[in-house]
Amino acid sequence: MSQEHERILRRIDSYRDEMVEALKDIIRIPAISPDYGGEGEKRKADRIKKIVESWGFDSIEEINAPDDRAEGKVRPNLLLSYGKQERKVWIISHMDVVPPGDLAKWSITSPFEPIVKEGKIYGRGSEDNGQSLISSLFAAKALIDERIDLKRSIGIILVSDEETGSKYGLDYVLKTRPDLIKPSDLVLVPDGGIGDGSFIEVAEKSILWLKFIIEGKQVHASLPDKGFNAHRVGASLASNLDRILSNTYTMEDKLFEPPRSTFELTMARSSSDSPNIIPGRYEFVLDARVLPNYRLDDVMEKINTYVKFIGDMFEANINGEKYPKIRIEVLQRSDAPQPTSPESDVVKILRSAIKLVRGIDTRVGGIGGGTVAALLRKRGIPAAVWSTIDETAHQPNEYAKIDNLVSDSKVFSLLPIL
């Protein structure tokens, strides 16, 4: 490690208490999406601007997506940059948090009253995504304070609306400023990872959530011929789809864990609320995570064909009505972009930064999906997802480890200079 590197890392150590206070500060401001009935991110963005205004960034910009439902009628996105170099390192975190869920399960503290206990900061949004947000800001502060010569400029983007689709967040930023991030830039999305920091995510599977709704005719169970049992059709459809999809999409890719496409039956509900009532309606949900080598259109076609087959097989006419009626509702669909190459600069530089700071080797791979990195990969911009977290996001008693807050900031600070 060079002397310059050591200076930077020492500088970040000296921020430790300030970083903890800053993270607690932003946890106190909820920033929940109006989609969840929340207030939006305006107050949090204003608070962050206040924290960093005197630090010496070259520019602090706000890209506001209009949203009448939110406080201030906008969903703010903050853009902070430092350095004169053409090529940039971008670190993208999000300001919004998910709702606290069942308050009774928050046994350590209330969601928006952060406390420090045994080296951890507890509160909603502490890990997701407050830790990385604060780490990225203080990484830039260290570069500014130490007047380090950069190889690449540093750009920090703090987006809104990550938890509910990014329409007012990164998607809005990329649409209104299409030239902001260039394919030659390095992009890190520190919004995923594992407890020892040894995993870098570069790829994701496509996601398809389908709800199957089968309509029959409710009737007393002692007289089944007078009705039509929706559960029978649903159970048969579900178990056969389960088998057929797993047997059709068998390709494996070692980048992913597990290495194959997965098709999991999750929720199921029957309209019957009594042992002796044949249900007139049955629903189940399929969660499919498909390797990027397959097209979701093909998967959908396969499913539609099979739904038709089952429908024909069970077809019956009850009092002039044809049953079953089967509908498919798409709850979520996200077609995976091409993975970021494990040989791309962002991955290579990130790996050496992690090695320098943590002394560990990293594994590069894919996950089941869903960060804003996909929006960048779709535009041909290589993006890596990495942070060091215990994966407590979206849970009660969510926390961030202070050691990770500081140590990840050190990794971020090396990206513009390695």
Ligand SMILES: [Zn+2]
């Ligand atoms: Zn997140």
